[in-house]
Amino acid sequence: MRMLTxxxxxxxxxxxxxxxxxxxxxxxxxxxxxxxxxxxxGVGPQSDGVATFLEAMGPPASDADKWFISLMSTxxxxxxxxxxQAFGTxxxxxxxxxxxxxxxxxxxxxVYDAQDxxxxxxxxxxxxxAYPTILVQPPRSKKYGEPTTVVFQGTYGGDPKQLxxxxxxxxxxxxxxxSEARSDAPAVAERGVGAEPPWQPxxxxxxxxxxxxxxxxxxxxxxxxxxxxxxxxxxxxxPAPQPVTPAPAxxxxxxxxxxxxPSVRLEAVVxxxxxxxxxxxxxxxxxxxxxxxxxxRGQHLKVRRVDWQDASTRYPLQRxxxxxxxxxxxxxxxxxxxxxxxxxxxxxxxxxPATPTEPPxxxxxxxxxxGFGASAIAALAIxxxxxxxxxxxxxxxxxxxxxxxxxxxxxxxQRLEERKTSPPPPPPATTT
Amino acid sequence: MRLIALVLxxxxxxxxxxxxxxxxxxxxxxxxxxxxxxxxxxxxxQCSIGMCGVDQNVPAAATLLWDTEYGxxxxxxxxxxxxxxYCNRRGIRAWNVVGDDTFEWMKWACATGRGAAIGAxxxxxxxxxxxxxxxxxxxxxxxxxPERIDSxxxxxxRRLHLSSGPWVVILDYPPHPAxxxxxxxxx
Numbered sequence: 228m229r230m231l232t233x234x235x236x237x238x239x240x241x242x243x244x245x246x247x248x249x250x251x252x253x254x255x256x257x258x259x260x261x262x263x264x265x266x267x268x269g270v271g272p273q274s275d276g277v278a279t280f281l282e283a284m285g286p287p288a289s290d291a292d293k294w295f296i297s298l299m300s301t302x303x304x305x306x307x308x309x310x311x312q313a314f315g316t317x318x319x320x321x322x323x324x325x326x327x328x329x330x331x332x333x334x335x336x337x338v339y340d341a342q343d344x345x346x347x348x349x350x351x352x353x354x355x356x357a358y359p360t361i362l363v364q365p366p367r368s369k370k371y372g373e374p375t376t377v378v379f380q381g382t383y384g385g386d387p388k389q390l391x392x393x394x395x396x397x398x399x400x401x402x403x404x405x406s407e408a409r410s411d412a413p414a415v416a417e418r419g420v421g422a423e424p425p426w427q428p429x430x431x432x433x434x435x436x437x438x439x440x441x442x443x444x445x446x447x448x449x450x451x452x453x454x455x456x457x458x459x460x461x462x463x464x465x466p467a468p469q470p471v472t473p474a475p476a477x478x479x480x481x482x483x484x485x486x487x488x489p490s491v492r493l494e495a496v497v498x499x500x501x502x503x504x505x506x507x508x509x510x511x512x513x514x515x516x517x518x519x520x521x522x523x524r525g526q527h528l529k530v531r532r533v534d535w536q537d538a539s540t541r542y543p544l545q546r547x548x549x550x551x552x553x554x555x556x557x558x559x560x561x562x563x564x565x566x567x568x569x570x571x572x573x574x575x576x577x578x579x580p581a582t583p584t585e586p587p588x589x590x591x592x593x594x595x596x597x598g599f600g601a602s603a604i605a606a607l608a609i610x611x612x613x614x615x616x617x618x619x620x621x622x623x624x625x626x627x628x629x630x631x632x633x634x635x636x637x638x639x640x641q642r643l644e645e646r647k648t649s650p651p652p653p654p655p656a657t658t659t
Numbered sequence: 660m661r662l663i664a665l666v667l668x669x670x671x672x673x674x675x676x677x678x679x680x681x682x683x684x685x686x687x688x689x690x691x692x693x694x695x696x697x698x699x700x701x702x703x704x705q706c707s708i709g710m711c712g713v714d715q716n717v718p719a720a721a722t723l724l725w726d727t728e729y730g731x732x733x734x735x736x737x738x739x740x741x742x743x744x745y746c747n748r749r750g751i752r753a754w755n756v757v758g759d760d761t762f763e764w765m766k767w768a769c770a771t772g773r774g775a776a777i778g779a780x781x782x783x784x785x786x787x788x789x790x791x792x793x794x795x796x797x798x799x800x801x802x803x804x805p806e807r808i809d810s811x812x813x814x815x816x817r818r819l820h821l822s823s824g825p826w827v828v829i830l831d832y833p834p835h836p837a838x839x840x841x842x843x844x845x846x
Contacts, residue, residue: 252703252737257826258778258824261739263758267831268746283761295836325732335833337716345713345721348689352840364836367772374837404844420692420699422732428718431728453845539669 273438281598287330291368294322294398299350299360301534302343302430303501307359310383310390311338319391334363340429342501342536357382357449357531365401372405380452397453494529495520496553505550515566516552524554581657605643612637684808685834686714686774686788686799687805693805696724696786703784704737706802707776708828710751710786714774719749737784742828744832752831761825762817765797766790768827772834788828 265284300307314320314336315327324336339346341358351364363379365371383390488574495517499505505513518581521528535549544551544559554562565574616633619626673779696706705723712720719729722736723745726732730749739755746753756764761777768775769790779785779799788808789798799809811819 251735252701253778253782253784253826254736254741255782255821255824257740258757258826259736261757263760264755265757265760266739266743266755267752268755269750269752286764289767289771289831293833297836297839329833335836336842337833337835339716343716343718345692346716349835349838352838358830362707362836362839362840367834367837370845373842375840376842377839401844420697420724422726424722424727428722428727428729431718450841452841554794568846600823606794 285358290335292366292370293332294366294371295362295364296334296336296394297362297364298336299358299362300338300359301501303499303534304358304636306383308387309385310359310361313387317387317391321390323391323394342427343429343644344426345428353377353380354450359383361390361394363397371402376401379450380450382449395620436633448517453482493524493527493554494531496538496542496555497530498535498544498549498551498553499532499541500535500546500549503534503549511552513550513552520554587656605640609637609640612640665804679830683791684789685769685772686710686800687835687838690715693800696802697805698802699724700734701736702734703802704742704776704828705733707784707786708742708830710753710800710802710805711774711776711828711830715830715835717751717830717832718833720753720830722749723749739826741778754829754831756826756827756829758825761820761827764827764829765820766792773829773832776828777820778826779819781822784822 296312300306300311311326314324320335324334325332326336326338329336339349341355359382359384361379361381363374363376365374365378367374378401379394381393438543458651497517513565517528517530535546536545538544539546542553548565550565551562553560612633615629616626663822688710693710695713696710698706702724704729709721712718712723718727722729724735730745730799733745739757742753743755745751748754752797754764765775765777765787770792775787776784777787777799779787783801785802786800788800790796791798795812797813797814799811799816799819800807801809
């Protein structure tokens with residue numbers, strides 16, 4: 228019985244052993260057969276499936292001294308696509324990185340998809356708020372300092388020449404600082420698999436959204452490296468030579484912090500869904516609403532476009548209400564205009580602010596436009612006082628206050644009215 | 660007392676090669692990503708190339724093991740001609756190097772920040788993730804144990820590589836930049 232079981236087991240196991248022998252993990256016989264060869268695969272016409280083996284050749288020249296230019300993009304981002312194309316066509320950008328000819332390119336050019344989970348670990352230490360973001364880093368060889376250093380971080384405003392100039396300026400400034408530091412202290416610079424992949428790889432072709440190319444929107448809190456140079460004051464007269472005094476004790480170096488542009492508290496956040504392109508009418512409506520908000524809240528209102536994936540972690544939003552325009556103040560939502568309301572929100576014209584020189588008769592429109600508030604009371608008081616004084620003057624009665632005192636009183640009231648009407652009125656009730 | 664001091668010195672010296680490796684490895688993938696490329700079914704060549712693919716951000720190479728828009732999964736054993744076939748089909752630019760020059764190519768790859776899929780061990784492929792020319796140590800990630808990086812001296816590594824036949828695959832794409840961080844160099 229045991230013998231029979233052993234035979235059956237052997238018969239079951241044997242075919243798998245034979246098959247394992249037939250398909251080795253590495254075809255060593257072919258490796259031995261080929262001898263000394265180098266085969267370049269996937270290059271131009273050779274990538275037609277026909278194996279073309281070349282003569283044995285050594286590796287190419289080292290490219291460890293090349294700088295790194297990385298483009299951080301996100302899916303469905305029209306400016307990102309424009310910038311990618313510009314790197315292949317624009318002579319200013321091609322001079323820095325040529326994706327079509329990596330061998331001749333001045334730098335190593337890499338494009339990273341912000342949604343690609345397989346690459347997210349690389350940029351954990353960076354603050355990236357807008358796309359496309361361009362990063363420039365020194366070569367791996369450490370010829371120009373630490374290769375981890377962010378020499379340039381910036382966004383794309385639609386002008387390739389400007390971007391190229393900004394990058395080269397930053398690199399020059401960095402090299403100047405580096406050489407300064409090296410001359411001061413030379414040592415400082417030297418010291419269960421399934422059929423699906425476990426992450427969502429970047430799409431082979433980034434679908435172009437069927438929307439008009441959106442104009443560049445200035446985002447807030449965007450890191451800019453290097454920070455803009457301060458305005459240099461006129462040179463001070465050279466002081467007379469002083470006796471040398473000991474230098475003050477060095478203060479501890481603060482922790483390195485990225486330099487940010489001053490944050491603007493008020494901003495409009497346009498939340499869209501990269502997977503569902505909005506139509507031209509909606510895009511136009513969004514622009515009108517933003518213009519209207521700018522008219523209401525002032526032209527300094529910053530606009531930022533955020534994908535649903537990012538926005539859903541910060542704001543209480545439902546996907547079915549996209550696109551949404553949020554008005555936030557210091558991160559707090561003040562107003563929310565969702566897709567359902569967008570077609571009904573009429574662009575409003577701003578109320579012209581009252582000026583101290585406007586006639587007292589403005590009290591009625593003030594009352595009508597702002598309601599019965601302090602400004603309306605002030606305006607009515609100006610009107611009443613002026614009428615009362617004029618009437619007393621016409622009838623020859625004493626006016627109680629001399630001219631100077633009366634003008635002072637009027638000015639005080641006008642100031643009060645101005646102060647109350649100057650801030651823009653709250654937005655119309657469009658909150659969903 | 661002397662013994663304790665000696666032990667402390669030895670312990671202090673031991674992690675040095677790995678400390679070098681942390682900062683200088685050509686392939687710097689975190690463990691959780693390396694584990695995606697654990698060998699499922701005798702696909703060691705594709706696992707090794709896939710690891711290089713994700714390191715150099717080449718999705719067509721990184722997704723070799725799975726069905727994606729870049730192509731159907733490639734599973735099972737491979738030789739140079741099969742690798743050439745699927746690289747050409749997927750448009751993956753790579754060098755298929757066979758013969759005496761593989762050591763020179765491997766050193767070039769690591770010096771320029773690239774990894775390499777290499778023959779390592781009898782009938783096996785692994786990912787070369789770094790080489791320290793000063794100490795002569797090679798750093799390799801085995802797709803049967805992707806959670807760790809193995810380190811070999813020159814002689815040991817030579818034996819390891821040649822036991823599978825001198826064959827390496829190197830992706831012809833730019834290396835990844837070092838993980839960027841803010842340093843206030845403008846001050």
